[in-house]
Amino acid sequence: MEKTVVNKKKKWNDEARAGLLFAMPPVIGFVLFTAIPVLFSVFASFTDWSSMTNLTDLSSLEFLGIDNYKELFSDSQFWRALWNTFFYMIGIPLGIIWALGLAISFNKPLPGIKAFRVIYYIPVVSSIVAVSLLWRWVYNGDYGLLNQFLKWALGVQGPNWLEKEHTVKPAITAMCVWRGVGSTALLYLGGLQNIPKSLYEAAYLDGAGRWTIFRHITWPLMRPITFFVVITGIIGGSQMIVEPQIMAPLGGENYSAATIVFYIWQKAFGSADAKGFACAAAWVLALIIFIVTAIQFKFGPESDNYLE
Numbered sequence: 018m019e020k021t022v023v024n025k026k027k028k029w030n031d032e033a034r035a036g037l038l039f040a041m042p043p044v045i046g047f048v049l050f051t052a053i054p055v056l057f058s059v060f061a062s063f064t065d066w067s068s069m070t071n072l073t074d075l076s077s078l079e080f081l082g083i084d085n086y087k088e089l090f091s092d093s094q095f096w097r098a099l100w101n102t103f104f105y106m107i108g109i110p111l112g113i114i115w116a117l118g119l120a121i122s123f124n125k126p127l128p129g130i131k132a133f134r135v136i137y138y139i140p141v142v143s144s145i146v147a148v149s150l151l152w153r154w155v156y157n158g159d160y161g162l163l164n165q166f167l168k169w170a171l172g173v174q175g176p177n178w179l180e181k182e183h184t185v186k187p188a189i190t191a192m193c194v195w196r197g198v199g200s201t202a203l204l205y206l207g208g209l210q211n212i213p214k215s216l217y218e219a220a221y222l223d224g225a226g227r228w229t230i231f232r233h234i235t236w237p238l239m240r241p242i243t244f245f246v247v248i249t250g251i252i253g254g255s256q257m258i259v260e261p262q263i264m265a266p267l268g269g270e271n272y273s274a275a276t277i278v279f280y281i282w283q284k285a286f287g288s289a290d291a292k293g294f295a296c297a298a299a300w301v302l303a304l305i306i307f308i309v310t311a312i313q314f315k316f317g318p319e320s321d322n323y324l325e
Contacts, residue, residue: 066293085297098280120205137199149263
């Protein structure tokens, strides 16, 4: 009996060592490349850190207290970038409406519908840099495809979309909606295909019309997917940088295209070279994302009972 207990204990110890051995690489990677940089960024946000060379001698960093945060909140470019970031999120409800309409169409047994699903999903898996460069050409004021179409169809000369303060944000928003609608449509398509057909059959027998069925069956059962799309859209939209960086490299006229992450990048790696200040801006952004996400979870769907 005692020998059996000893053997089991030895076997458990061997399995524990093997488990720890397999767990060590991701844990070490997390500590080195996530935990330590995050903790250092908190510290750096209260210092005058301005160069990577300072990392060899942390004692050379001057502690500034909350001066970086005071300067941040008094910077007009920060507030402009923050407003631009929220403006781009107009594309979230627009994309949801478009994607749900596409999903309903994709769910019908139409000829060639599978090919259309693939076509709409291609921009999602395409390089974001390539897509941004393509749309930069489309929006060109001299020879862009959009202005050529406006001239041919309406006889009007369109503006230089990416160089005008009042057109650059709608232009980039439209591109972002176009690029992401395929992914959202497939999520909705999966949801539609999982709705029990018996619900629709019962509704038809009761004399319900298409709008009534959509309002009381389809849309309520899509709430979890909509919740997911809104959450991920807000988090992803808050961190958008590639599109404005390529389509409006200097942030647009009067900084009208810059996002908050674009602003942070400029402060950290641009001519300002104020990495401690950029860390402060990054933590303010993280706090905003946390608050907005918490509000979404607070008022989001609480149960699976959506048919009321």
